[in-house]
Amino acid sequence: MSDSITRRHFIGSTAASTAAVGLGFSSLKALAESSPNEKVVVGVMGLSRGSALAAGFAKLPNVEVKYLCDVDQDRIPALTKRIEETSGKAPEGITDFRRILDDKSVDALVCAAPNHWHAPATILGCAAGKHVYVEKPCSHNPHEGELMVAAARKHNRAVQMGSQRRSGDGWQEAIQKLHEGAIGRIYLVRSWYTNARGTIGTGKVVDVPANLDYDLWQGPAPRRPYLDNVVHYNWHWRWHWGNGELGNNGVHTLDVARWGLNVDFPTRVTSSGGRYHWQDDQETPDTHTVCFEFSDKRQITWEGLSCNKHRAGFVTFFGDGGTMEIDSNGSYVQYDEGDKLVAEGKGPNRGDDEHLANFVAAIRNDKPLDLNAEIEKGHRSTMLCHLGNIAQRTGVTLTCDPSNGHIIGNDAAMALWAREYESGWEPQV
The missing domain is CATH 3.30.360.10 (Dihydrodipicolinate Reductase; domain 2)
Structure with missing residues (x-):
């Protein structure tokens, strides 16, 4: 997949971005492109960087943040209130991201968990029929990156890495x-x-805090x-x-x-x-x-x-x-x-907001490769x-x-x- 920018793509992207800057965030409807009435439902996994991503998705037209997921349950309430204030609807707080995968109404998994989770969660998400927005770096090791590309192709899913400057x-x-x-x-x-x-x-070995599911935090990593x-x-x-x-x-x-x-x-x-x-x-x-x-x-x-x-x-x-x-x-x-x-x-x-809008547009238009940071580039x-x-x-x-x-x-x-x-x-x- 080439990293070059075609003149047609550049003019289109720049025009939309310029409009968004000039008219305010409401004009991100233009960036999210066609069929804004087709609701896109997302679940966000990992609420450190994920808090900014959840807030960004919640501001996009007709995008619902249905789930906020973190293995530390103390991270969920404040962000739930923030998203409700933005969108008018409170997401459900959960501690196990597999709830997102099991919900057939969810279109996309947003993975902002630690790096060792990026590839396993993305691959499971694709297999469950979800599109995936995965934070950088997209993988913990080279082999995982190859598997992620293969999963996106096998399941025909839009997988975008969070290298948002590609959309600025x-x-x-x-x-x-x-x-x-x-x-x-x-x-x-x-x-x-x-x-x-x-x-x-x-570091000292201490008891796991009561608010943390440390086993699920470790997930695919061998236990420590x-x-x-x-x-x-x-x-x-x-x-x-x-x-x-x-x-x-x-x-x-x-x-x-x-x-x-x-x-x-x-x-x-x-x-x-x-x-x-x-x-x-x-x-x-x-x-x-x-x-x-x-x-x-x-x-x-x-x-x-x-x-x-x-x-x-x-x-x-x-x-x-x-x-x-x-x-x-x-x-x-x-x-x-x-x-x-x-x-x-x-x-x-x-380019943070534009990057999320680009991801939503690829889902709405059923063009999983029409991403500024498609997983192969990532x-x-x-x-x-x-x-x-x-x-x-x-x-x-x-x-x-x-x-x-x-x-x-x-x-x-x-x-x-x-x-x-x-x-x-x-x-x-």
């Missing part, structure tokens, strides 16, 4: 200019992410004792459940980099870094540099500093005819070969994160098959291609 009009305008040759042949993309995260400390510094966020920094900063926020920048460079899988991946700032339980790097080499002498680099927020970054494209910088909201500046400013554009937002971008992490964990340069990203001639690296599952939770397509 500023981003689409900038990428369109790059694809049309605004800075010539692009040979290098630099991407980066910074934050000022504190230490996660040293409950630690007091993992749930609800610091699982990101443990390989058993998360993918580090590269999978957490790096996937956003790498998705834009890959989109603009119009590449799929790399030929070589090198990586360095580690836990440099704090000494604690975190297993994933807080300082991380990755280089992805592609055919035809093209390259993407990513730098992640989780504990030093010197500057907010995002993506810079370097071509033989100039340079383009794009910030996190889609505003861009373009320079010529002499580094003279020649063009700029203002991106009003990250898998390819997430694959860069997995390969970067595997290179860092093994300490070797990876040679990859550019047709599918598979690692060549390195059994130790390929051992990280998939994972073991808790018995009964193995994803199958």
Whole structure:
């Protein structure tokens, strides 16, 4: 599936997005396209990031948020009230997402649970006939991403990854200019992410809180004792459940980099870094540099500093005819070969609302591939994160098959291609 933007698609998307910005959120009816009277019913799983997604879906015309699901029952009441105030109807609060799958009136599962849940929930959702909006990164390991694409194709379901910048009009305008040759042949993309995260400390085994279904929180992951510094966020920094900063926020920048460079899988991946700032339980790097080499002498680099927020970054494209910088909201500046400013554009937002509307439109129009971040695109971008992490964990340069990203001639690296599952939770397509 190509990442290029056709002129027809760009003009249509931009026109709709511009209308939405100018007229207010009610004009998202235009973004949700035809048949707004055909109600789309969703259930949201995971109410951290899922709270924003539920609120976004609730504002779309004739979209019902029927279920709010979280294994921590304390997270449900406040969001239920918020959604009721927005939509006029209170969703049902549940702790087991399988209730959503069993309800034939539900059109779509929204999965914003931890990363180890993304693929298993998506695959089960597709098998149950649900369309799926799944947060980034779309998978916990490369094999899962391949299974997700296969599940979407087998069941003909719309599966959208939450890389919302693909739906932002500023981003689409900038990428369109790059694809049309605004800075010539692009040979290098630099991407980066910074934050000022504190230490996660040293966890202690304690009793599971009464409000938490820890067994279901673990779900497909093999069982571990409950630690007091993992749930609800610091699982990101443990390989058993998360993918580090590269999978957490790096996937956003790498998705834009890959989109603009119009590449799929790399030929070589090198990586360095580690836990440099704090000494604690975190297993994933807080300082991380990755280089992805592609055919035809093209390259993407990513730098992640989780504990030093010197500057907010995002993506810079370097071509033989100039340079383009794009910030996190889609505003861009373009320079010529002499580094003279020649063009700029203002991106009003990250594209969150437009991304949800794009997903709803694909469902209503029965066009499961008509998605800005269709799962095959999401898998390819997430694959860069997995390969970067595997290179860092093994300490070797990876040679990859550019047709599918598979690692060549390195059994130790390929051992990280998939994972073991808790018995009964193995994803199958």
